[in-house]
Amino acid sequence: MKTVIVIPAHNEARNIEATLRSLRKAGYAHIVVIDDGSEDATSLTARRSAIVLHHAINRGMGAALETGTAWALAHGAECIVHFDADGQHRADEVSRVIAPILAHKADVVLGSRYLQPSQTPWTKKYLLHMPALALQTILTGMHLTDVHNGFRALSRRAAQLIRIRQDRMAHASEIISEIQHHRLRYVEVPVTIAYHEYGQGFAAGLKIYGDLILKKILK
Amino acid sequence: MWIRGFITIFVAFVWWRLLFNFRSHRTTLGPTIVWFILWLSILAVFWSPEIASRLASAAGIGRGADLILYVSVIVLVYLAYRTYARIEKIERDITAVTRELALYEGRKQDHRTDPDR
Numbered sequence: 615m616k617t618v619i620v621i622p623a624h625n626e627a628r629n630i631e632a633t634l635r636s637l638r639k640a641g642y643a644h645i646v647v648i649d650d651g652s653e654d655a656t657s658l659t660a661r662r663s664a665i666v667l668h669h670a671i672n673r674g675m676g677a678a679l680e681t682g683t684a685w686a687l688a689h690g691a692e693c694i695v696h697f698d699a700d701g702q703h704r705a706d707e708v709s710r711v712i713a714p715i716l717a718h719k720a721d722v723v724l725g726s727r728y729l730q731p732s733q734t735p736w737t738k739k740y741l742l743h744m745p746a747l748a749l750q751t752i753l754t755g756m757h758l759t760d761v762h763n764g765f766r767a768l769s770r771r772a773a774q775l776i777r778i779r780q781d782r783m784a785h786a787s788e789i790i791s792e793i794q795h796h797r798l799r800y801v802e803v804p805v806t807i808a809y810h811e812y813g814q815g816f817a818a819g820l821k822i823y824g825d826l827i828l829k830k831i832l833k
Numbered sequence: 834m835w836i837r838g839f840i841t842i843f844v845a846f847v848w849w850r851l852l853f854n855f856r857s858h859r860t861t862l863g864p865t866i867v868w869f870i871l872w873l874s875i876l877a878v879f880w881s882p883e884i885a886s887r888l889a890s891a892a893g894i895g896r897g898a899d900l901i902l903y904v905s906v907i908v909l910v911y912l913a914y915r916t917y918a919r920i921e922k923i924e925r926d927i928t929a930v931t932r933e934l935a936l937y938e939g940r941k942q943d944h945r946t947d948p949d950r
Contacts, residue, residue, distance in 0.1 A: 648935065663944060673928045681932045685939055716867040781928050 618644040618686035622678030623699035627654040634663045636705035648678035676785025680778040695767045705763045721772040721798040725765030725805030762786040
């Protein structure tokens, strides 16, 4: 089964090489990096070991994932993995994430940092993720253990059905809604998230839900 | 009252801009008419405030000034919504064009390299 790893990247010249090296080492040959309007050498660096699609202007992570998914589908991908460029995700866990799809047991596999002991800072866990998780449960009716985890895998069928219209960070919640809308089979698997000093703060979290609500109104 | 003269000149300028934009095909007939009527209403209220008072009485609102305030708020909120919706559409269009360009460049890469790499 052809597995394509889709990596959105914005100004990740510092990290992309190590990320790609780890994926190559883990045995993944089909990797597409979407350089989302980077101002640094992301494209140049990534081109050495992956296909690079270049967004001339920054459109956001959701937009980059949709571009990568379109490319992967056009190139016969049967399993598509969304993977972060910044080293937050572990290449040796891709096999665990894609396993339910390879076994035809799920259409979508969602990584969850809370299915195993997690290094998540408590402020992030209790002030950001838990309220967001509660809201997500109310909005979608799906009982998940994690929210806004970018490590996921989609079967070809799921990738064809799920449309990411949220260009920015709200795409993660949109994908959950799409899973429910298309009644796709999903499963959560434990994944490790490495924490950096950057990432989404509380205000960014609020903005995500603001975006989701406004898009619903304007739809 | 000097304010009436000022508003009249200003409304005349806005009408001239509306006509100019319509004749140069920058706007369509529908929005041009709506804006024309809106500015005509503003001019009418400035020259004849009793119009607003009569409308306010008919609507069950005490003063003409209150009616103008309420209507203005409603119109402004609606315009803000329209502007937001338009910006969202432009954003979606920019994303679509950006994606298409990226995929087009990707297809060119395919021709240069092994597509099954």
